[in-house]
Structure formats: C-alpha cells, structure tokens
Amino acid sequence: MSEKIILGITQGDTNGVGYEVIIKALADARMLDLCVPIVYGSSRAFGFYKKLVPENENINTNIINTARDYHPKRINIINCVPDTYHIDPGQPTAEGALASIASLQACTRDLKDGLLDAMVTAPFNKKGVVAQGFGFPGHTEYLTSEFGAKDGLMFLCADNMRVGIVTNHLPISKVPASLSVEGILSKIRVMDKSLRRDFGIVRPKIAVMGLNPHAGDGGLLGKEETEIITPAIETACSEGILAFGPYSPDGFFSNNQQCIYDAVLCMYHDQGLIPFKALAFDSGVNFTAGLDVVRTSPDHGTAYELAGEGNANACPMKSAIYAAIDIVRNRHRYDEMTANPLKELPERPERPERMPKIQ
Numbered sequence: 001m002s003e004k005i006i007l008g009i010t011q012g013d014t015n016g017v018g019y020e021v022i023i024k025a026l027a028d029a030r031m032l033d034l035c036v037p038i039v040y041g042s043s044r045a046f047g048f049y050k051k052l053v054p055e056n057e058n059i060n061t062n063i064i065n066t067a068r069d070y071h072p073k074r075i076n077i078i079n080c081v082p083d084t085y086h087i088d089p090g091q092p093t094a095e096g097a098l099a100s101i102a103s104l105q106a107c108t109r110d111l112k113d114g115l116l117d118a119m120v121t122a123p124f125n126k127k128g129v130v131a132q133g134f135g136f137p138g139h140t141e142y143l144t145s146e147f148g149a150k151d152g153l154m155f156l157c158a159d160n161m162r163v164g165i166v167t168n169h170l171p172i173s174k175v176p177a178s179l180s181v182e183g184i185l186s187k188i189r190v191m192d193k194s195l196r197r198d199f200g201i202v203r204p205k206i207a208v209m210g211l212n213p214h215a216g217d218g219g220l221l222g223k224e225e226t227e228i229i230t231p232a233i234e235t236a237c238s239e240g241i242l243a244f245g246p247y248s249p250d251g252f253f254s255n256n257q258q259c260i261y262d263a264v265l266c267m268y269h270d271q272g273l274i275p276f277k278a279l280a281f282d283s284g285v286n287f288t289a290g291l292d293v294v295r296t297s298p299d300h301g302t303a304y305e306l307a308g309e310g311n312a313n314a315c316p317m318k319s320a321i322y323a324a325i326d327i328v329r330n331r332h333r334y335d336e337m338t339a340n341p342l343k344e345l346p347e348r349p350e351r352p353e354r355m356p357k358i359q
Contacts, residue, residue: 004033004034004035004036004072005034005117005328005329006035006036006038006067006070006115006117006118007035007036007038007116007117007118007119007120007321007324007325008038008040008067008107008110008116008118008120009037009038009039009107009119009120009121009122009321010041010100010103010104010107010119011040011045011100011103011122012100012103012121012122012123012124012302013092013096013097013099013100013122013123013124013125013128013302014042014045014081014085014087014095015087015089015093015302015304016096016122016123016124016125016301016302016303016304016307017123017303017306017307018100018122018123018124018302019041019045019046019049019050019122020052020053020307020310020312020314021122021298021312021314021317022122022317023046023050023053023056023059024312024314024317025317025321026059026075027053027055027056027058029058031318031321032072032073034325035321035325036070036071036072036076037075037076037321038067038070038076038077038078038116039076039078040078040080040103040106040107041077041078041081041099041103042077042079042080042081042083042085042099043061043063043077043079044083044087045081045085045087049308052308052310053310059075060073060074060075061075061076061077062074062075062076062077063076063077063079064077064078065078066078066110066115067110067115067116068115080103081099081102081103085098085099089304089307090304090307090308091304092127092128092302094128094131094132096125096128097124097128097129097131097134100122100124100128100129101124101129101132101134104142107119107121108143111295112146112147117294117328118293118294118295118296118325118327118328119293119294119295119324120295120296120297120317120320120321120324121139121295121296121297122297122298122317123297123300123301123302123303124139124302125301126138126169137168137169137170138154138168138169139286139288139297140152140154140169140288141168141169143288143291143295144290147291147292149291149292150186150290151186151187151190151290152190152289152290152291153165153191153194153288153289153290154168154286155191155194155263155286155287155288155289156272156273156276156280156285156286156287156299157285157286158276158279158280158283158284158285159280159283160259160279160280161264161276161280162195162199162262162263162264163258163263163265163266163272163273163276164187164191164263164264164265164266164272164289165265165266165269165272165273166179166183166184166266166268167179167267167268168269169269170268170269172268172270175211175267175268176211176224179211179224179228179229179267180228181228181231181235182232184229184232184233184265185232185236188208188232188233188241188243188265189239189241190289190290191263191265191289192204192206192236192241192243193290194287194289194290195262195263196334197330197331198287198289198294198327198330198331198334199330200330200333200334201262204263205242205244205260205261205262205263206236206241206242206243206244206261206262206263206265207243207244207247207252207258207260207261207263207264207265208229208232208243208246208247208265209245209247209249209252209264209265209271210224210229210245210246210247210248210267211224211246211268212224212225213248213250214248215246215247215248216246229245229246229267230246233245233246244261249266249271249275253275253279258275273299276299280299281299281300281316282313282315282316283315283316283319284298284299284316284319285298285299285316285320285323286298286299286320287323287327294324294327294331295324296320296321296323296324296327298316298317298319298320299316300316
C-alpha cells in the first residue's frame with residue numbers, strides 16, 4: 001500500500017499519561033509520512049498536556065468535525081469530550097473515565113463506517129469505566145462485541161516474542177472453570193490465522209502453556225492439561241495447525257523457548273503478561289486479533305503516578321502505531337496473494353450431438 005494509513009487514536013483517561021505519550025509519539029515529523037493521525041478527545045486537553053511535553057515544537061494540530069475532513073500533514077483532533085470536564089492529572093475521576101468512554105465510542109463508530117484504517121487506544125482505568133456503566137472489563141471484550149467477532153484474542157506483541165491469552169481479564173479463581181477444549185481450540189485458530197494474515201508467517205508454530213505447576217505433572221497436580229488442553233492441541237494439529245505443548249511456563253520462559261516459536265498461548269492473564277512485560281515492556285503492543293478491523297494499544301496502564309510530569313515513556317505508543325500500520329499493510333498483501341485471480345467463467349453451452357456423416 002502506497003497510501004498513508006488513516007489512524008484513529010483514542011485519548012484514554014484524561015488524567016492518565018494518554019495525551020503525553022500520544023503527543024510525544026506524534027512529535028516525530030516522520031510519523032506523518034506513514035499515517036494520518038486523528039485523535040479522538042479534546043483539543044483543550046491536548047493543549048493542556050502539550051505545554052507539559054518538551055517535544056512539542058513540531059506539533060501542528062488541526063481541529064476537524066468528522067474524519068473525512070482530515071489534513072494529511074497535521075495531527076487532527078475530533079472534539080468528542082465536553083470542554084467542561086475537569087483535567088486533574090494523576091487522579092482517577094468519573095469525568096476522566098467518561099471521557100475515555102466517549103473517545104472510544106466515537107472512534108469505534110468511525111472505524112465501523114470505514115473512515116479509518118486502524119485504531120490505536122490509549123489506556124483507560126478499567127475500574128473507573130465499569131463504574132460509569134461501560135459494561136466490559138477491557139478494550140478487547142468491548143471491541144470483540146462491537147464488531148461481532150466470533151472470538152477475539154488479546155495478543156501481546158514485540159520484536160522478540162508474541163503472547164496470547166485464553167481467559168483475558170478474569171479473576172484467577174474463575175480461570176479453571178472457564179477453560180474448555182473448544183474455547184482453547186478457538187484461541188489457537190484465531191492465533192494461527194492472525195500469524196498468517198497479520199504478521200506474514202507462512203507456517204506459524206504455536207506453543208501452548210499448561211495451567212497447573214509443571215503442566216500438571218501427568219495429572220498429579222491437576223487434570224486440566226490431560227482432559228482439556230492436550231485434546232485442544234491434538235484437534236488443532238489434526239487441522240494442520242502447528243501447535244505444541246502443553247508446556248510448564250516457568251521452565252519455558254526461563255529457557256527463552258519463546259524464541260523458538262512464533263507465538264505462545266497462555267491460559268490466564270498474569271501467566272502471559274508477567275514474562276512479556278519483563279522481557280518487552282518498552283516495546284510491547286497489545287493487539288486484538290480475530291477482528292475484521294485493526295486495533296492496537298501500548299502495553300501499559302494509565303500510570304497516574306507519572307501523569308502531568310512530562311516524563312512518560314512514549315516508546316510503547318510509538319510501537320503501537322507502527323504495529324497498526326504494519327498489520328494493515330500485511331493484511332492487504334495477504335488478501336491480495338490469497339485472492340482468486342481467475343474470474344468465474346460462464347457455463348459452457350451444451351455441445352450439439354455430432355451429425356452422422358453422409359455416405
């Protein structure tokens with residue numbers, strides 16, 4: 001694709017580090033050569049945080065009413081958050097949560113309408129948005145529902161590893177009961193398809209983690225591996241997917257086995273995110289696989305303790321933007337390569353019977 005990607009960016013929580021990392025990431029003028037950024041939020045809040053960020057000399061903004069009105073060489077802002085909302089850096093407030101919901105919903109509408117090529121979401125406070133009636137524990141669950149996907153996958157990506165999660169944002173006490181053969185198999189299928197289409201890997205290899213210590217130790221420490229996880233892996237293999245395991249996570253990550261595989265599927269949130277953040281925090285990207293649209297996010301939270309100081313690290317936000325651009329282009333190439341180049345021909349009329357020769 002030679003055209004620039006039209007990229008919607010949600011502001012996240014007004015009082016977190018969202019605006020600071022967005023401004024820092026977009027301050028590099030070269031970013032505008034790759035994409036057209038449209039920030040969904042508040043020009044007032046953008047201006048407030050812009051004064052706190054040293055890298056603001058290259059920031060040229062353009063306030064627009066709709067995504068169709070974008071300026072290709074400016075940072076475009078759509079005001080979808082009321083100017084009356086109070087800005088209080090570092091403090092979780094109802095207004096900060098409401099602003100993040102309004103921003104996400106507005107960007108989602110434009111993504112549905114085909115006005116955007118991809119979405120990058122700045123972090124919000126999960127407890128705060130749920131308290132305001134959001135109804136979902138995170139972006140992944142919301143977007144999976146909004147776009148009617150059969151299944152979505154929280155897919156953490158970096159240069160040196162990719163980690164997917166089966167149960168997403170779920171209390172650890174509810175994880176064992178939520179696991180099923182079909183549920184794990186569905187995540188393996190989503191991961192395999194995403195690796196092929198979104199990352200350009202022809203024959204991806206997937207490592208699947210166990211649930212219990214030492215992956216159950218043959219049933220001694222739990223039966224989920226033998227009764228649920230292994231059957232899911234075997235079914236995936238019968239479908240031609242290169243899935244392996246279940247492996248014990250402590251030995252797997254400590255020996256850098258994640259480098260042997262194209263992706264790792266973990267059973268629950270911390271099983272995957274602790275090693276991922278330990279090894280790739282500054283470059284980690286949260287990608288929602290399984291959707292018809294592209295959504296990425298930096299792999300960190302609101303970081304209230306850093307908000308308003310101008311010191312937030314923008315590397316994860318830059319990585320999220322680059323990842324969104326790469327995935328859009330990878331999908332375009334994959335769809336072109338796998339499309340049927342032959343047009344369907346009309347049915348050939350029946351040939352008349354050959355007339356007998358006249359003697």
